[in-house]
Amino acid sequence: CDEQSLTAQDYDMQPQGEMPQLDYDMQTSSPMSEMPPMDHHHDGGHPGESDGPPMLEPDGSISPEELYHHFDVDGDGRVDMKDYAEHVDYHCEHPELLDDYLDLKDYRRDDVLTVSLHADPERFYPFFWGYEQEKGEDQGLGYNLNLPLARGTGDDDFLNALDIGLARVRNFGSDVVVVALGLDASIDDPFEGLAITQDGFERIGARIASLGLPCLMVQEGGYISDSLGINLTRFLTGVQS
Template sequence: MRAILDERQWQHDPKHFMANGKILPNPEQPKRIEVLRAGAEAAGCIFEAPKDAGLGPIAAVHTAEYLTFLKNIYRRWQYIEGASDEVIPNIHPARRSDGYPKSATGQSGYHQADTACPIAKGTWEAAYWSAQSAITGADIIVDGAQSAYVLSRPPGHHAFGDLAGGFCFLNNSGIAAERLRAAGLRPAIVDVDVHHGNGTQGMFYDRDDVLTLSIHADPDRFYPFFWGYAQERGEGRGLGYNLNLPLARGTEDDGFMKALATALERVSLFGADVLVVALGLDASIDDPFQGLAVTQDGFARIGAAVADLGIPVLFVQEGGYLSDSLGANLTRCLTGYQTAR
């Protein structure tokens, strides 16, 4: 399987993270690249660098205003006397229809949903090349490949069209799906990350040309809290084109696979001719977030079930944090897919 990675993704090295009011080390560490690369190579992946497709494919789903913010905010932040090393919001608008300030502090609150997406010197460069990796992966599928794996880091599925959040800045899976759609394909996105893909949902919520589905820990008591409920089905032209399948905390392999079967049936009935798998590995029983309890065998079953659809698949890396089984979970998923084909 061809795989895409750009070494500039190492430049994003976030330090700040807050949980339950306590400042902790950020789990989205650069070392994830090393572990995930080894896991993909163990499944037979051969890595290559992405091409630079420019900002057009990114701006197809992200606003120019937001991209201006992301590209320039770290430089602007340096002019604030006594500012922190990373851009971290401390105030948010009550409604996103409220005024748009000129202040760097105010704009950080407008464009960053939480404190889990600190922006430092290398963040824009890493996020840009993470997105370019997803674009190149999509192009590989357009050119006729049946599958490809994209090691995108930082991840993307919590990024809306104009809002960062939850370790995410540019929505790699959404960018890839839009690239595939623009090439004349009919894409669906199935998100198997333990956290709901709220940014991806928001990006396509009023559209009927990209189907979005997410299997995740119930947000009633789990991040992202405000999105991911079963009643969220889309709006306008998009009504009925979004499916959320929240699971009880601690759900194991069989429960996850039952939800995945429901999601993949919807993909088939949508008439999708290409699938983007937003491949979060943090549903693992060993993941630090402890939301679900999918085993290594479960990840192999996920890969095999996706293969049974019989359509091209682009795997785009989302979450999955440092644990003893992180690399093995990726190996098992990709091997399960390739064995079942």
């Protein structure tokens, strides 16, 4: 797609609400959706918990069962959650919203693997979570993989970490991948967490696409910069390559 072709009018033409949007998006094997406005008021009690207003309407979350059914992975209309899906997050900061969006915030399920690449919370927001030792709880122990990166990490080191995450995805045997698309990982982002170039975003997209799995991309982060739209275009170019 052309770098200048993504406009507010384009988004207005799409269905409103999470489930209608999901139906619309599922027409391709690599659909893209957009997160609702972010709220950053968190108390640090636990990943995914917030002391701010709800981010979604009461019926706005998408359960893994619903997502699996929309992809109809087996083609038989059945919902079989064994080795169901994998969630890859590459983002400047540890994700706070996609777990709520996909109803995964309990951190205790073993049928969804979560892999997150983000700036090390030792030196970057949100500070309270996103550490390497956070591996899940109860049944979900071992199904959360955090790969925190030093501030200023560039393309090559990021891709090396991504390869570690994708190897885990392949071993897990995922049927569907959900990508939290963090464009604030850009070298031009004003918060200067990571330093991914335009070429880097394209390489990331291609690397994720190499899994050969149905993929839902949820645009999560990205603050205003001259390269913001270009980074999105380059990522999608990589996915389609």
